[in-house]
Amino acid sequence: MSTIENMQQELQRLKEQSNLRSLPRMVHDGRHVLVNGQQMLNLSSNDYLGLATDSGLREEFLHTLTPDTFLPTSSSSRLLTGNFSIYEELEAELATLFGTETALIFNSGYHANTGILPAVSDGQTLILADKLVHASIIDGIRLSSAKCIRYRHNDLNQLERLLKEHHTSYRQIIIVTESIFSMDGDAADLRELVRLKHLYNNVWLYVDEAHAFGVRGNRGLGCAEEAGCILDIDFLVGTFGKAAASAGAYIVCKKVIREYLVNRMRTLIFTTALPPVNIAWTLFIVRKLPEMQARRKHLASISRQLREALQANGYACPSVSHIVPLVVGSSTDTVIRAEELQRHGFYALPVRPPTVPEGTSRIRFSLTAEIKQEEIEKLILEIENEKLNMES
Ligand SMILES: *Cc1c(COP(=O)(O)O)cnc(C)c1O
Numbered sequence: 001m002s003t004i005e006n007m008q009q010e011l012q013r014l015k016e017q018s019n020l021r022s023l024p025r026m027v028h029d030g031r032h033v034l035v036n037g038q039q040m041l042n043l044s045s046n047d048y049l050g051l052a053t054d055s056g057l058r059e060e061f062l063h064t065l066t067p068d069t070f071l072p073t074s075s076s077s078r079l080l081t082g083n084f085s086i087y088e089e090l091e092a093e094l095a096t097l098f099g100t101e102t103a104l105i106f107n108s109g110y111h112a113n114t115g116i117l118p119a120v121s122d123g124q125t126l127i128l129a130d131k132l133v134h135a136s137i138i139d140g141i142r143l144s145s146a147k148c149i150r151y152r153h154n155d156l157n158q159l160e161r162l163l164k165e166h167h168t169s170y171r172q173i174i175i176v177t178e179s180i181f182s183m184d185g186d187a188a189d190l191r192e193l194v195r196l197k198h199l200y201n202n203v204w205l206y207v208d209e210a211h212a213f214g215v216r217g218n219r220g221l222g223c224a225e226e227a228g229c230i231l232d233i234d235f236l237v238g239t240f241g242k243a244a245a246s247a248g249a250y251i252v253c254k255k256v257i258r259e260y261l262v263n264r265m266r267t268l269i270f271t272t273a274l275p276p277v278n279i280a281w282t283l284f285i286v287r288k289l290p291e292m293q294a295r296r297k298h299l300a301s302i303s304r305q306l307r308e309a310l311q312a313n314g315y316a317c318p319s320v321s322h323i324v325p326l327v328v329g330s331s332t333d334t335v336i337r338a339e340e341l342q343r344h345g346f347y348a349l350p351v352r353p354p355t356v357p358e359g360t361s362r363i364r365f366s367l368t369a370e371i372k373q374e375e376i377e378k379l380i381l382e383i384e385n386e387k388l389n390m391e392s
Contacts, residue, residue, distance in 0.1 A: 031370045040347035043365050048215050049295045050370030051245035061284050071276035082273035090283045100252040109239035112249040114140040115267030121146035124171035167200040174204045179223035180211040185323030194232040206235040214243025219290035246282040295369035302376045309380040325362040334361035344382050
């Protein structure tokens with residue numbers, strides 16, 4: 001069979017299983033999206049602080065630009081001629097905020113996670129990764145020459161046993177986790193992870209704060225700030241594409257790690273650096289993040305309200321964050337309920353296997369600080385109505 005025929009057959013198979021994906025057509029209108037002519041409140045965005053929809057911020061930023069400072073390309077890798085001073089300004093700002101020796105910027109979270117782990121691992125390395133880590137971390141592990149064991153989600157007893165069993169057989173062990181997990185909205189116990197890391201002197205800790213940077217902690221630095229353990233995490237990674245309303249990613253770390261990455265990390269070395277204007281926007285936002293406590297408080301409050309309403313209606317809800325799953329169970333029912341919510345003006349999306357385990361299909365709400373109290377109350381009423389309709 002030819003390659004093209006093979007592709008057609010594979011796509012047909014995906015379609016029959018209702019698993020065919022396509023790029024959805026939509027028009028953005030601030031907090032709303034227009035899909036098939038219908039306007040809906042966007043409950044699926046990663047713009048957690050509502051900064052991406054804040055046109056006042058964009059206006060203020062545009063005033064800082066002139067044709068000389070609006071630099072839409074770096075034209076090169078940072079190791080050649082792409083290292084504009086704005087990069088180092090952003091890195092200095094991050095290092096100061098976090099209180100770390102240094103910071104290093106990457107083009108995306110995907111670049112960070114697929115680049116750091118292969119750079120710092122070798123055949124004498126064991127990676128112990130949470131079962132539910134993001135696809136970009138999985139790809140980073142695959143690209144590395146380390147051996148890997150996945151521990152059950154947030155099962156730190158199992159992790160402790162694995163450390164005990166393996167720490168003498170490897171040169172180093174790297175524990176890899178997210179702080180807030182993207183599908184259940186639950187969190188890793190960072191303090192306990194730090195305790196486990198300190199049990200042996202050849203264990204490192206890698207934490208991805210993609211969903212927590214900007215959102216958690218008094219200054220928005222993430223769950224590590226909240227837990228008071230920033231300096232205990234060897235590889236503290238976060239992204240700018242979510243709450244920070246920009247693009248790119250960072251690591252805050254010791255100087256020696258930064259220097260090693262500059263020499264060994266292929267997704268830093270072999271790619272054109274992000275446009276300086278994009279870095280300038282990130283810096284503009286990062287400088288404002290510590291002052292955004294009111295937005296964080298509002299987001300925490302509406303999130304708690306939604307989680308408590310789901311629990312009161314008998315839904316198991318593991319979330320402790322602004323990512324709130326409504327676990328329905330069967331994929332068919334989940335799709336029907338998501339469509340029903342959309343008809344009522346709430347743009348929420350179903351998440352099905354293989355993204356989540358079989359039988360745990362869910363509607364995934366991803367809340368932002370721009371969502372109003374009344375809107376959450378309306379959403380809760382709608383969820384309750386749907387539940388009654390499904391049961392009758
Ligand atoms: C979104 C996300 C990434 C990828 O970041 P990008 O900047 O979008 O490439 C990495 N890790 C986690 C946990 C994420 O949620």
